[in-house]
Amino acid sequence: MSTVAPPRPDAAPQPPARPSLGRRVLDLWLRWWRRLTAMRTAIILLLLLALAAIPGSLLPQRSLSQNNVTQYFADHPALAPWLDRLYLFDVFSSPWFAAVYLLLFVSLIGCVVPRLVEHVRALRAAPPPAPRRLLRLPDSAELTTPLAGPAALDVVEEELRVQRFRVVRREPGAGPADSAGSSGMELSAEKGFWKETGNILFHLSLVALLLGLAGGKLWGYEGSILVTEGQGFCNSFQQYDTYSSGPLVEGADLTPLCVDLEDFRAEYEEDLTASSYTADITYGAPGEDGRSTTIGVNDPLRVDGDRVYVTGHGYSPRFTVALPDGRVFEGVSAPFLPADQATMASQGALKLPDLGAGTDDQLALEGFFAPTGVLQGGILTSIDPRPLSPQVAIIAYRGYLGLDSGLPQSVYSLDQSQVERGRLAEAGRANLAVGESLTLDDGTAITFDGYAQFAALQFSHDPGQVWVLVSAISLLLGLLALLLLRRERFFARVGPDPGSGGTVLTVGSLTRGGGESAARFAELTDRLRTALDARSTQPPAPSSVGAAPEPEAPPRDR
Structure with a gap:
């Protein structure tokens, strides 16, 4: 028979068994998960998300206006590149904003789901x-x-x-x-269970709101384009001046819709601030008869979840170009972008690449349009946004525009590198009122015929907008129940x-x-x-046990 020897009194104590690597990784993951799903963490992440959105409201964003971003680069050439490296011109699509957004989403789910289970148990208990x-x-x-x-x-x-x-x-x-x-x-x-129900409804609605916003970013798209009166566009990303879409959107997913701008009206207050923009449009699917409607800044066109907004306006000067060989081009125009919103003084360029007869020379007009023009020190300026006295200052260039060079260039401005390289040479300049002409050295006559207005239209497709609306309403109801009950x-x-x-x-x-x-x-x-x-x-109710019967009522005389 064998026996186990007792431990020696002077033997050193054995160290506790070290947990396995898998156990340590699991404990570490659970510790960080509890921290992430704590309500304090969710509040901190929500505060960080609000702080991260501040640069998106203070700095111009590419998704809203590429022209404003370009102007910011021109005004701050040293600071703008550093801000761009931090994605401050694309805040809402930046990696760090998406990281905070995703962490908040996970934290809310991990915080609300256990509370929902606990609340259901409390309702039944x-x-x-x-x-x-x-x-x-x-x-x-x-x-x-x-x-x-x-x-x-x-x-x-x-x-x-x-x-x-x-x-x-x-x-x-x-x-x-x-x-x-x-x-x-x-x-x-x-x-008072509705108080806790409102609390959970508030947080679940916030999760649903984040889901709706994320769905709109994944499957949504929007494009902006300037449309002059009498012209139109179709919903195709090749036609837009600026276009952005979610990663799950393909070209075939765009809604088939065409919009024609018939007339545009801008009304101003007495202090010359714009009071309303309205546009008469015709819309419909390609190949179908169009339907007419009027849209405004806060009254967009809504078609099957798609929206067409009016976001601004401007002027498109019209010119007639008469060549020495007798050919005449009437009504050529291009939108001039407003440089001053108070007076609608605008700058732009008109490129005419196909006017040369038997020569490779091309013609371009770079100009300044003043709706109500006056000369101050010999320089044309505008004093009123209304077209009371339209005038234009133009510089005509002849030479090579570089449109077939394969390098992208703006349709609203002239590539000054072509001028610096000597490929474009100035052929004449003048300040013109309506009906006046500029004659170049080769006999080409450029006549200012007037103007047409253009509207800045934005086409938006957001499949999560109804989801976001319902989530916002339920979030408000949950907040009211949380605060009032x-x-x-x-x-x-x-x-x-x-x-x-x-x-x-x-x-x-x-x-x-x-x-x-x-x-x-x-x-x-x-x-x-x-x-x-x-x-x-109250007197005690009489007992029915042993109670005396009530006397019978006497018969009534007939």
Whole structure:
């Protein structure tokens, strides 16, 4: 028979077994998961998301206006490249904004789902038993009544059910002992579950709102284009001046829709600020008869989830170009972009690559348009955004425009590198009113015919807009329930009154949220005292056992 030798008294204690690598990784992951899904972390991430959106409202964004971004680069040539490296001109599509967005999304889900499960369990569970010492609650009182204990609790239950409390009665021995060490009949009641329901609805709606915004970014797209009166465009990314789409959008997914601009009107206040932009358009699918409507800044065209907005306007000067060989080109125009929104003074360029006869020379006009033009020191400027006295200052260039060089260039400005390289040479300049002409050295006549207005239109497709709207409404409802409702618990226990032989009713209340708990408890206590007094003064109901029969009524005379 073998025996195990006892350990030696002087033996060193054995170190605890080191957990395995997998166990340590799991513990580390659980620790970080608990930190990420804490409500404090969700609040911090929400604050970071709000702070991250500030640069998107202070700096121009490429998704909204590429021209403003270009102007910012021109005004701040040293600072703009560094801001661009930090994605501050593309805030809402930057990696760091997406990281905060995703972490907030995960944190909210990990925080709300356990609370939802807990809330469902609380809805199905009975109110908790009364505390051991009710008089230690913040709101508590003792009421004496000559009624028996069950009758007193009947009165309390009736009053609480009128106020929509959920009530549970417990018999002696089912609850904890009272202050005297004995167990009596008790009552537990609670209401205000809508407060926690509103809290969970608020957070779930916030998650749904984030999902809707993310869905709109993934499957949505938008494009902007300048359309002159009498012209139009179709929903194709090749036609837009600026176009952005989600990573899950393909060219075939674009809605087949064409829009023609028939007329545009801009109205101004007395201080010359714009009061409204309205555009008469015709829209419809390609090959179908168009339908007419009027849209404005806050009144877009809505077609099957697509929206067409008016975001601005400007002027397109019109020219007639008469060549020496007798050819005449009438009504050529190009949008001039506003350089000053207060006076609508605009700058632009008109490129005419196909006017040369038997030569490779091309013609370009770079100009300044003034809706209400005046000369100040020999320089044309505008003093009013309304077209009261339209004038244009143009510089004509002849030579090579570089349109077939394969390098991208703006259609609204002239490539100055061609001028610097000597490929474009100035052929003449002049300030022209409507009807006046500039004649170049080769006999080409350029006549200023007037202007047409253009509208800046934006086509937006956002499949998550209805989801976002519903989520925002439910988020507001949940917030109202969270702020306005209160969670209340009420307890009552009966015991004998040694002095009068009646019953001592001990009541207490716990209120969370809403305030004024003492006043509400005092009002409820007064109502209970009044109901107990009224019940104790009622005569007892006669018993049907041994009761004398009522005398029969005498017959009535006929």
